[in-house]
Amino acid sequence: MNNSIVKERAWGRPxxxxxxxxxxxxxxxxxxxxxxxxxxxxLDELGIADRAILIIGVGCHAFSGFALNFDVVSSCHGRxxxxxxxxxxxxxxxxxxxxxxxxxxxxxxxxxxxxxxxRGEMITIIxxxxxxxxTTGGQLAPTTLMEQRTTTTPEGRTADREGxxxxxxxxAAGFKGTAYSARGALNNLANYKRTKKYIKTAFQKQxxxxxxxxxxxxxxxxxxxxxxxxxxxxxxxxxxxxxxxxGEFKNVDRIE
Amino acid sequence: MTEKILVQGNEAVGLAAVSAGCxxxxxxxxxxxxxxxxxxxxxxxxxxxxFVQTESETGSIxxxxxxxxxxxxxxxxxxxxxWGLMQEGISSIAGAExxxxxxxxxxxxxxxxxxxxxxxxxxxATRGGGGGGxxxxxxxxxxxxxxxxxxxxAFYLADKYLNPVVMLSDGIIGxxxxxxxxxxxxxxxxxxxxxxxxxxxxxxxxxxxxxxHGRGVIAGPPYFTYVNFLDHLKEKYQKMADTExxxxxxxxxDAEIILVAYGYVARVAKEAVKMAREQDLKVGLLRPITLxxxxxxxxxxxxxxxxxxxxxxxxxxxxxxxxxxGVEGKAEVxxxxxxxxxxxxxxxxxxxxxxxxxxxxxx
Numbered sequence: 001m002n003n004s005i006v007k008e009r010a011w012g013r014p015x016x017x018x019x020x021x022x023x024x025x026x027x028x029x030x031x032x033x034x035x036x037x038x039x040x041x042x043l044d045e046l047g048i049a050d051r052a053i054l055i056i057g058v059g060c061h062a063f064s065g066f067a068l069n070f071d072v073v074s075s076c077h078g079r080x081x082x083x084x085x086x087x088x089x090x091x092x093x094x095x096x097x098x099x100x101x102x103x104x105x106x107x108x109x110x111x112x113x114x115x116x117x118x119r120g121e122m123i124t125i126i127x128x129x130x131x132x133x134x135t136t137g138g139q140l141a142p143t144t145l146m147e148q149r150t151t152t153t154p155e156g157r158t159a160d161r162e163g164x165x166x167x168x169x170x171x172a173a174g175f176k177g178t179a180y181s182a183r184g185a186l187n188n189l190a191n192y193k194r195t196k197k198y199i200k201t202a203f204q205k206q207x208x209x210x211x212x213x214x215x216x217x218x219x220x221x222x223x224x225x226x227x228x229x230x231x232x233x234x235x236x237x238x239x240x241x242x243x244x245x246x247g248e249f250k251n252v253d254r255i256e
Numbered sequence: 257m258t259e260k261i262l263v264q265g266n267e268a269v270g271l272a273a274v275s276a277g278c279x280x281x282x283x284x285x286x287x288x289x290x291x292x293x294x295x296x297x298x299x300x301x302x303x304x305x306x307f308v309q310t311e312s313e314t315g316s317i318x319x320x321x322x323x324x325x326x327x328x329x330x331x332x333x334x335x336x337x338x339w340g341l342m343q344e345g346i347s348s349i350a351g352a353e354x355x356x357x358x359x360x361x362x363x364x365x366x367x368x369x370x371x372x373x374x375x376x377x378x379x380x381a382t383r384g385g386g387g388g389g390x391x392x393x394x395x396x397x398x399x400x401x402x403x404x405x406x407x408x409x410a411f412y413l414a415d416k417y418l419n420p421v422v423m424l425s426d427g428i429i430g431x432x433x434x435x436x437x438x439x440x441x442x443x444x445x446x447x448x449x450x451x452x453x454x455x456x457x458x459x460x461x462x463x464x465x466x467x468x469h470g471r472g473v474i475a476g477p478p479y480f481t482y483v484n485f486l487d488h489l490k491e492k493y494q495k496m497a498d499t500e501x502x503x504x505x506x507x508x509x510d511a512e513i514i515l516v517a518y519g520y521v522a523r524v525a526k527e528a529v530k531m532a533r534e535q536d537l538k539v540g541l542l543r544p545i546t547l548x549x550x551x552x553x554x555x556x557x558x559x560x561x562x563x564x565x566x567x568x569x570x571x572x573x574x575x576x577x578x579x580x581x582g583v584e585g586k587a588e589v590x591x592x593x594x595x596x597x598x599x600x601x602x603x604x605x606x607x608x609x610x611x612x613x614x615x616x617x618x619x
Contacts, residue, residue: 022474050457055322058470066466066474071453073325073467075318076348082315083322087453089306090280090326094455112318115311 015069016040016049022067026060029222029229031186035128036064038192038217039099042200043070048207052095053087055080057104060134065099078109081116084123095206097124102143103133106168117212120177120255124202124213127168129183130221131240138224142166145243150224165243172214173249179211182248185218187236191246201251211255218244260435265400265425266291268436269333269359270299272407275440278329278357279305282319284312284338287371288427289361292333313338317345317358324354325467327452329411333359335427336377337368340385346420347386348469355414355421357407362426362519372603373427374594375519378574381424382548391493393500394422394547396518400434405441406545412443417496424547426570428520428605502545503554507533511540513618514558516579517568518544521606525568528611539615547578555582564618568592568611590618 013019017040026033043049049070056065058077065072075083080098088096105113105127116123132150133139139152143165147156173181180202184195195217202213218240220232227235263271269292273281281296293309300307306323310316316332323330334342339360349356362377364370381394393413397403403425410421456464468474472482479485507529508514517525522543532539542558544551555565565587567576576591583589592614597604 051455053453053455069456069464071456071459071465073322073453074352074469075321076344076469079314079318079321079345082310082318083325085308086280086282086306086319086322086330087326089308090323090328091454111311112315115315118311119308 014040014044016044018067018069020067022063025063027223029220029232030060031219032060032128032130033064034186035126035217035219036068036099038196038199039126040068042196042203043095046200046203046207048095048203051093052097053091055083055087055096055098057098057100057109059101059104061099061101061104061128078104078107079112080104080109081112081121081123081125085116085119085121088121088123092122095124095203097126097203097206099126099128101134102127102129102131102168103141106142106166117172117175117178120175120211122206122209122211124206124215126199126202127214127216128219129168129216129244130219130224132221132224134221134224138221143168145239167244169214169216169249172212175212177211177255178214178250179205179252179255180213180248181250182214183216183218183244183246185236185241185246187218187220187233194246198248208253210253216244258437260437262433263400263436264291264431264433265397265403266361266430267295268400268403269331269407269423270295271436271438272404273331273357273411274299274303275438276329276408276411278331278411279303280323280328280330281306281332282308282310282316282323282330283332284310284316284334286313286335286338288363288373288430289333289335289359291430292359292361313341314345317342317349320356320358321345321349321352321354324349324356325352325453327449329355329415331357331359333361335361335363336365339377339380343385346392347384347388347390349420350386350390350392351388351469351471352467353418354467355418357410357414357421357423359423359425361430362424373520373570373605375426375521375570376572376574377424378547378569378571381422382550382578390489391496391548392420392422393417393496393549394424396424396545396547397429398519398522398543399429400432400436403429404436404438408441409443412446413500415446417492419492419496424519426519497549500546501549501551501553503551504543504545505554506541506543508540508542508558510538511563512538513540513564513566513615515539515541515566515568515611516544516555516575517541518547518575521568521570524606524608525611527608528615531608531612532615537615537619550578550582552578552582555579556584556586559583559587562587564588564590566590566592566614566618568606570594570597570606590614
């Protein structure tokens with residue numbers, strides 16, 4: 001009988017998530033730090049954390065950048081894909097990824113995002129979609145749902161005034177230089193595990209030098225949704241996922 | 257004998273950049289600076305460098321931000337409308353304290369203005385259009401050779417101060433072709449760039465690097481408060497102002513009128529001084545080479561000796577404000593501005609004869 005005990009860590013904070021007070025900036029029920037944790041786990045498991053460079057934008061997602069143990073550059077609002085482009089072109093052997101919010105990525109950052117997609121940059125873009133501007137107090141974003149109330153759509157989003165929600169994973173999949181595009185959610189364990197798989201596949205595409213990889217993660221924002229954390233998870237299931245279907249929209253091993 | 261080649265001012269930017277070890281260019285097409293990105297697009301891939309045509313000038317400046325954060329020498333160029341688009345990025349690079357070089361080839365304004373030369377971005381370049389009151393060293397060449405030499409100086413100063421350095425060219429300096437002696441200029445040793453991002457595993461101390469432009473959002477070492485950081489910036493800007501003033505004087509020793517001009521108009525003004533001296537008129541030229549920091553002290557000393565000043569510039573009057581600051585109310589300051597252009601076509605430029613005429617009027 002083998003009496004040696006094999007210890008396996010089954011619970012706790014990934015080492016790449018530094019024990020810093022920055023995490024405390026997140027509101028109760030916010031899923032942004034969950035997304036950050038998944039990224040940390042994936043980069044650790046792929047063995048690429050020590051050559052990863054993270055570009056953060058401006059918004060709640062950026063707090064995670066201050067507390068993840070990567071080399072980090074904070075960009076101007078929406079410009080992370082521009083910085084990531086330059087860093088990756090200069091150091092092709094690093095793993096370069098941007099972490100952005102929905103407003104950062106597809107409102108103010110639509111130009112850099114489309115530019116990077118057009119050029120098919122060998123970078124990974126992770127967009128946390130909470131359907132509003134969380135940091136500034138809950139204003140309309142391109143991803144805000146129809147009839148969703150925000151501080152700048154007090155009567156709810158209407159097509160006449162604000163148009164329709166922007167579907168970014170589908171948009172990214174439409175570019176030839178895109179290797180991978182997927183949308184996941186964190187509202188239950190099954191979706192959590194699938195989202196982790198999406199993030200892992202996205203980084204694998206960069207390791208394999210296939211093309212640009214993009215993952216959108218639907219992330220609860222209870223204070224600005226005016227819901228409890230638990231109600232937020234239900235709202236994701238009932239309202240957000242029907243508007244923003246989950247899954248892989250493009251997954252290729254070669255661009256040809 | 258040193259070999260010289262005939263090139264445009266815009267092409268000299270590229271030749272100088274590679275001599276300075278810069279192999280990274282990010283830029284967007286705009287007249288009258290297109291020869292610059294075209295030169296880099298042609299020459300950098302051969303040398304193992306990177307050229308990216310960006311989606312806009314905001315793309316250019318933010319790619320430059322990313323490149324600078326890796327510690328490489330990097331450069332972009334633009335003309336006046338593109339300069340406007342770059343301002344948030346320049347402010348952020350200044351806030352993040354990263355070295356880079358930005359070339360602004362001035363065209364006419366406001367707005368789309370004209371696609372030809374002008375000197376209408378003096379304030380936009382020297383005062384900074386982005387938020388926060390940052391300071392950038394601004395170098396103003398008056399010849400193709402000086403474009404080449406100042407670009408190399410710009411890279412050195414950027415690395416020395418960890419700050420953007422701007423070269424303020426114009427449509428004429430960019431487009432004229434002159435003889436150029438290509439050489440690598442050694443300005444001395446610089447500190448190691450141990451702050452650059454390269455991946456935690458590749459850092460000598462194994463610790464992560466964070467490059468932030470919002471120092472007051474989350475304060476951290478080495479600045480424990482936002483004001484600590486601003487104190488540091490103030491000290492750096494003061495050191496630049498104290499040590500980096502550069503200028504050229506011509507016939508100023510006994511001058512009663514001193515012309516102040518930069519860029520192409522400084523060449524014109526020098527010819528006017530020669531015309532004046534032939535008629536025994538005591539006229540000299542002070543040509544600022546750094547527009548920031550500006551040679552205020554030199555102007556003040558001449559003002560105290562009783563000199564009059566004539567600012568000559570191809571704009572509605574911008575440089576003249578710095579001359580006024582310099583004289584501290586102790587001397588007359590006159591302005592010969594864009595209205596003095598000779599206009600055989602809809603372009604036109606200020607010519608020496610017109611500057612001389614103004615000198616005669618003032619003496």
